[in-house]
Amino acid sequence: MQKSLSIDPDKCTGCLQCELACSYDNENAFNPAKSRIKIFTFHDKGRFVPYTCTQCYEAWCMHACPVDAITLDKGTGAKIVHDNLCVGCKVCTIACPFGTINYNADTGKVIKCDLCEGEPECAKACPTDAITYVDANWTGLEKMRAWAEKTDAGQASA
């Protein structure tokens, strides 16, 4: 069963442990600026939203790559950037409508979430289970349940 990252902003405290884990895994340094996952903070609402590549089926980045440097990892479903092939043309960075593949000027390559070969460091580091790595189907089920609860609540108040 393929897994995917499941993100629950309601549980996120904005601690950035995910960014620390991600950047260390990829850059060998604690450097939130180079993290592939990013926490958006909406301070006037007291809301924190973890945000990263959803490994979407459309994979605009992968299709747009002119040199075949982004491929599908069939095991994890992740779209992987191959540094030896990437020429740094940045076309993927404008093609991805989520803004989750980004150019790293230090290396001249693009960077994106690769699901850490099936063991995402961000999920391991999250202290509140705001980021979990679960069966892809199960995340759908949870979403449906949450939606059903909303519907119920609507009926109760009606």
Next chain:
Amino acid sequence: MTYVIIGAGPAGVTAADTLRKADPKADIVMIGSEPEPPYSRMAIPYVLTGLIAEEGTYLRKEEGHYDKNAIQYRQGEAESIDPKNKVVKLKGTDDQPYSKLLIATGASPVKPPIDGLDLKGVHHCWTLEDCRNIMKFADKGADVVLMGAGFIGCIIMEALAERGVNLTVVEALDRMVPRMMNEAAGNMVKAWCEKQNVNVHTSTKVTKLEASKDPEDTLVVDLDNGKQIPAHLVVVATGVKSNIDFVDGAGLKTDQGILVDECMRTSVDDIYAAGDCAQGPDFSTGGWAVHAVQPTAVDHGRIAGLNMAGKSAPFKGSLNMNVLDTVGLISASFGKWDGIEGGDHAEVIDTENFKYMRLEFDGDKIIGALSLGRTDQIGVLRGLIQTEIALGPWKERLMENPHLIADAYVACSQQ
């Protein structure tokens, strides 16, 4: 069923791969006119800089990709199409019959009517062969004149600059990248390039090229401002046009390119078109446009492939967008970056640090954007425009600080 694709660029290859997935048993024939395996023109500048070898430009890196997927790759140049008998006539070789045809012949550079453009040492930078020729001349310290500072010209400029040539850019219009940038941004790019020791002449035309014997095998480029510039190499990047001449007589409706509907169908049954030669639906205007950029080519190819295989996949239209690296200054433009009448815009200019961001609104939706000096999360501009997100209170915040695009996108789409 035989699918035939004329053209082996990104649109053609994407269509071939899409067709193979959608219709595992059909015959697929892809016809390319160049000797190399299908490659990406976009990657040529990186061959020029030495970052990659020619193989690095190949569109598919997997060993035996086309054979493995039973995509027959044929060398040949299409001469004409006979829709009645469903064949493509090829120059100097057997006709190619088709059940369904995709025209993905791309575009070619145009040569302006200027004397001397046929001289030795004058090249386009369009094919791998051009690339090899340029590399012969463009050594460190060589004098190089680049005609045209449009999108393609600027991509080449980056590579030439990196080779360490003494570079002069001549652009007829009043600013650099005029079709991608407004005056403020275009001037900023010019100032940046000049800072990187590139000589830039805007509002300037090349009037004539002459061979020079001092030194041997060089050129002199005459400008309409009276100046004469010596050159070991002149690179012509003054625009491209769709490769559609060969379809004359086939009955296809054309304009700038071959007109196609939202399923990439031409006006003739069983003939489709995609990529730089196709004039398809434009997301921003609701009209038809040639968007000669990589993401549009692959979108076209994918949509065409699906529809040819009988899967209904209507296209919402391509978004005009570009990303450009001019000697280290990275810029991007999306959609209607020049705005619409009566629409609001947000703009911040930081001349000192070469940062610029402009957003164009229609009501509380973003319809276009232009940015310089920023790469982080730049793709959300596509998301904001193409999903037509109603920004609500975020419009006001973006008007104050347009750099909050990612925050706005996440806030509006994830809450």
Next chain:
Amino acid sequence: MAWAKKLLRVNLTAGTISEEALNMDWANKYLGQRGLATKYFVEEVDPKVDPLSPDNKMIMATGPLTGTCASTAGRYSVITKGALTGAIACSNSGGFFGNEMKNAGYDMVIFEGASKTPVYLFIDNDNAQLIDASDMWGTSVWDTEDKIKSDHQDPMIRVASIGISGEKGVKYACVVNDYHRAAGRSGVGTVMGSKNLKAVAIRGTKGVTVKDPVRFFEAANAGKAVLAGNPVTGEGLPAFGTQVLMNVINETGALPSQNHRDVQFDGAHAISAEAMAEPRESDGKPNLVRNAACFGCTIACGRISTIDRTHYTVAERPEYQVASGGLEYEAAWALGAATGVDDLDALTFANFICNEQGYDPISFGATVGAAMELYEIGAITDKETGGIELKFGSAKALTDLAELTGKSEGFGAEIGLGSKLLCEKYGHGELSMSVKGQEFPAYDSRGIQGMGLTYATSNRGACHLRSYTVASEVLGIPEKTDPLVHEGKAGLVKAFQDATAVFDSAGICVFTSFAWSLEDVAPQIDAACEGDWSVETLLEVGERIWNLERNFNNAAGFTAADDKLPERLMKDAAKTGPAKGLTSQLDKMLPEYYQLRGWTADGVPTNETLGRLGL
């Protein structure tokens, strides 16, 4: 490697900025942050200096763990001679500023001199510059932070700034970062204001590394597991924040009320964590929106709150109808119990204003409490207050004064003096509930005896964060002691003081010490930093730092006579609760404490002690 090994020196008088290598000999003896910056400070600054003179310096310093993934490791401290106290000041803050400084490649920034005109320091990795801040002078912390981010077109810039109160010399102004995290006490923001330094803004993208990554991840993960499994750091603080203490301390009989006349507060529940979680009548939503974390913190005790939109403070002011930093226990106590106000929304509003204009809610609330007593006894009248009816329990008086103090206008300018100067001005110095000029926080020395000694001997004036014996005396951490007895507290206080100095110097939050001992901290420091860092080494570092600070204060003119509590706590017995009939037994604890410290009976470290510690 953990340390960036580089500091930035900014001379505001000359407008110059220079880089220096970090003194690693000192780093090995003082670790970082509080300890190391204090070492730099005492080496460079005359102890007798006027805190507001250009000759005073101000250091913003991170610890070696700052910026790593150790839990809570995003801290920085502001070290200077305090404007409120005249003693060594070290105020610690979380948020996301410290890690940004480390990521820009600096362990600390030393500010010296004073600028002629308002400026702010902008650090973008290797590029540091002073930028004119004239257009920000006279604006709040919140507006300053927004403007800097907007001016530089970068929402990821982290900003620490002062508000109007810091510009105008309110004695207990803070340095506020990330809108509502503050280096809060002793008037470090006042010193910053005296230097015409409006803000420090940083963008750092270089990354932080550690000596032995494998061992470091093991130690950091073990530490996180300890925090998660501990009832205080794993359950109480995330769910209720520090406000979990309000009802607990009230029941302990150690919740000072109405300027310490009482040790319990009838309105405690109304301003407690439990009350913050109760749905309001107007919109059915509670005051508390959610808990929030500082950088790298796996506890997440921070409160994000909203004010009831129908409340008088905000009904006509939509700009305050947003979520922002909510009440922590100390602030809720000072704004509420100390003043007798039990209106949760009024307290939250006052807290917002404290953050917005950058001043310490503890000193402010306590000073308002003292002013209310002065008003009650007639020492000040409506004439002085400008018509504010300054009665205990008046929410309106509290919120009006919060706004006036923020801008140092009207009677707010006098509240901005702090309780000591205010009470002395009106002839009742004895009503100032402070030590060395700094107001008490939220624990009564009669009901928790160890805290009396903590306050009296704290090097930065009355403070709970120098040795939080509440942990032992109330919560039983690491082991339970009786809060009502004084025996054994001298040793307890010393042990807490030395250990806390280590936490404050490492880059981590002292709240981890609810769950962590130095046994948990040492492996993290040892794996991150060059050198050998055992528990024993760290304890010695802690004791060395404490004596270093004490020496500075002694040289600044403080004596044993300043290690004292107000008479009220020594003479007026607690009226209610478990401590009923009890006064503080400081006089019995202090001599033993001096002895344990290796100090003379006058509170001066002996040569033997100094020699032992390498001072």
